[in-house]
Amino acid sequence: MPTYIADVRDSTGAAKKDKIVADSVANARDAFREKWVSVGNIRESKSFDISKLSLEDIKTSLASVTVKDKAVFSRQFAAMVNAGVAIVRCLGVLSEQCSNPKLKKALVEISAEVQQGVNLSDAMRKHPECFDNLYVSMVQAGEVGGVLDEVLNRLAKVLEDMARLQNQIKGAMAYPMAVGFLAVVVFICMTVFLIPIFAGIFQDLGTELPALTLFMLWISGILRSWQVLIPITAVIIISILYRWYYKTPVGRLTMDRFFLKMPLLGDLNEKSCVARFCRIFGTLTRSGVPILTCMDIVRDTAGNQVIANAVDAAKLDIQQGGMMSLALQKEQVFPVLAIQMISIGEETGQLDAMMMKVADFYEDEVEQAVKALTSILEPIMMVVLAGMVAVILLSMYLPMFAVFDKLG
Secondary structure, three states, rough: OOOEEEEEEEEOOEEEEEEEEEOOOHHHHHHHHHHHHHHHHEOOOOOOOHHOHHHHHHHHHOOOOOHHHHHHHHHHHHHHHOOOOOOOHHHHHHHOOOHHOOOOOOOHHHHHHHHHOOOHHHHHHOOOOOOOOHHHHHHHHHHHHOOHHHHHHHHHHHHHHHHHHHHHHHHHHHHHHHHHHHHHHHHHHHHHHHHHHHEEEEEEEOOOOOHHHHHHHHHHHHOOOOOHHHHHHHHHHHHHHHHHHHOHHHHHHHHHHHHHHHHHHHHHHHHHHHHHHHHHHHHHHHHHOOHHHHHHHHHHHHOOOOHHHHHHHHHHHHHHHOOOOHHHHHHHOOOOOHHHHHHOOOOHHOOOHHHHHHHHHHHHHHHHHHHHHHHHHHHHHHHHHHHHHHHHHHHHHHHHHHHHEEEE
């Protein structure tokens, strides 16, 4: 049975921690209440015991909750709540049907918490790996306003749009990545296995090898010796240094600014961030979440430190009575069209509706940009692949011409 840890207080009011072994959270709570005057937060002990590790535990730890998983859950949850089914019953049914082991475990624990009288949003907040700040805040707004089913439907729509955008980008990049991988495999195989065979034949015939063939033989020798570890090690070290640098505040700001300015992908990245910002902000405000809370949530979900800093500046201006559009304009991060439409939304009192229109516009722009990028990358990758094969073949056939000249 699992071990539960609780924050408790004795008769003098002193705060302490206690452990109890129980088969459920409910039974653990009852046991704590028998021993202590006040019982606070109860959580399962995460101490690792390899002897108790099961295949199901491994699957759960390795599983990840995708945007699609949350979208499907939200849509089904909304339909059941709208039909008048009790929340505990909804969570029980959805946990039984859930195919994702991590989400399934979270739903079981959330259901137990809700059954003990905990708010749904508070129970979800204990599972950040499944429900982020955006999700919890919208559920909380739905609970307070009594429109949980409407909020869940909006959440499902937002998550479905995010999943569709991600799938479009992944689908567009799949072909160039596949061609690039094929080019690398072809180059390595021909360089390592084919070129040395032909070079040995020409050397036996006493033919002087041209510079291109000698260069390809040099590359082949590196790939077949321990020296190949040098570039591999260099790539690993650079990757580690990049990860370390990106985790620093200065590094993340520098790299995120570069991602917004880089050729081809910079414009796509900017439009994607703006679309996500406007979609989430519009959905939150439409669900009744206060604007300052919206700014905090959108900042965490921006995905880019430059955008996050602009949101922070806008929040400060709003706190001082300023307008969001002017604050965002000062940061010179958002496109002019987005600033103008946000400004109109503020002036007309329809900020949420205008945000959704901006999100629709830039999501369409991202879709068109992805298609354009794909149309550019596909011929480039094919030319690169053909060029690599042509160089290898030329390095093998040039010595043949020398042999033919001697025979002639």
